Amino acid sequence: MRLFGKGSLLVLLMLVFAFAVVACGDDDDDDGGDATTDDAGGGGSEVLSGDSFKCGTRDDLSGFAALDADGERAGFDTDYCRAIAAGLFGSVDAVEFVDLATADRFTALQSGEIDVLVRNTTWTASRDGGEGARFLATTFFDGQGMLVSADSPYQSLADMDGTNICLTEGTTTQLNLEDAFTNAGVSVGEALSFADPELIQEAFNAGQCDGWTADRSALAGFKTNWPDGPDAVRILDETFSKEPLGPAVRDGNDDLAQAVEWVIFATIQAEEFGITQANVDQIRDSSEDPNVRRFLGLEEEG
Known part of the structure; x- marks a missing residue:
């Protein structure tokens, strides 16, 4: 573009x-x-x-x-x-x-x-x-979202109690994630932070995390270029932060x-x-x- x-x-x-x-x-x-x-x-x-x-x-x-x-x-x-x-x-x-x-x-x-x-x-x-x-x-003007595998059972954050979530270190993402899970009545199993998206994608595909949270626009970009094709993953409907x-x-x-x-x-x-x-x-x-x-x-x- x-x-x-x-x-x-x-x-x-x-x-x-x-x-x-x-x-x-x-x-x-x-x-x-x-x-x-x-x-x-x-x-x-x-x-x-x-x-x-x-x-x-x-x-x-x-x-x-x-x-x-x-x-x-x-x-x-x-x-x-x-x-x-x-x-x-x-x-x-x-x-x-x-x-x-x-x-x-x-x-x-x-x-x-x-x-x-x-x-x-x-x-x-x-x-x-x-x-x-x-x-x-x-x-x-963006907002934070959640990417999961297409065949996962998760339809909303409320379904993700105890799950491990991957995210980028040095961002506002983890605090937003914890607040969103609290509001959904669930808790994060473990938040795994990585230095760059390539490492997160490797961890995600290796099964280390159940979801990947980031700005929705960023997730859309990762989905578009997913190694197994964009249909291998999906982004949940929820937006749980404001990201100007x-x-x-x-x-x-x-x-x-x-x-x-x-x-x-x-x-x-x-x-x-x-x-x-x-x-x-x-x-x-x-x-x-x-x-x-x-x-x-x-x-x-x-």
Whole structure:
């Protein structure tokens, strides 16, 4: 799945981002603060003044960030990295992808190994306050689910008393699982945590766990690419958490945060207007809607 191409939508993002930069500049001027504050505090200006950025992601989650049949990066999160590159630097190629294990996401962000984290990461209050991360607009609203074997007897969490459940370490998943089982009147036999999905899949197929819990979107991706075919497993109907997923930058990188957030807003507004990479040229040349024309950076006629 590739959402952003190298052609027309690049022009769209550049036009919209031009207005975002003006807005950022106006706010700084109106604030009346010391002009050196951002540079001294690492407000992200050093990233914006460069010619590319480092996007923390992954390459193993179908639909979000994976390698396609040609070995090219593809997916929702991958393409948001490209959209940010287009908005900040004028090229979808102005990005260095840095693949991260789940447990290393925030360490990489805090240390400066990456500039922006775009890796199906849930925005929580504890992470917002304790991981040195500033979360931006939510790009995908998900929820936690449960994957089981197609021939298993489990139809709901209430059927899974005493079962062993596999999950990814370093996530919000285990606490959500324990709460969901408690609410269903059952208990977890053992929660088995692993560093990456490949290890979980091996454990699942070896019979070490009766269920695999993760975000439903992630489970759907694993199901699609299941070694024995997607019909070998199924996802229970229950959704037992709220998972707002979106990009994050380091705390204090206010300039970068504002810039990235405006790129996100641009993609959302483009979808509302029905503007895509396939039709943006035609809409730019023909639309008389003043809102669309302003969005595309055109002078309003009349």
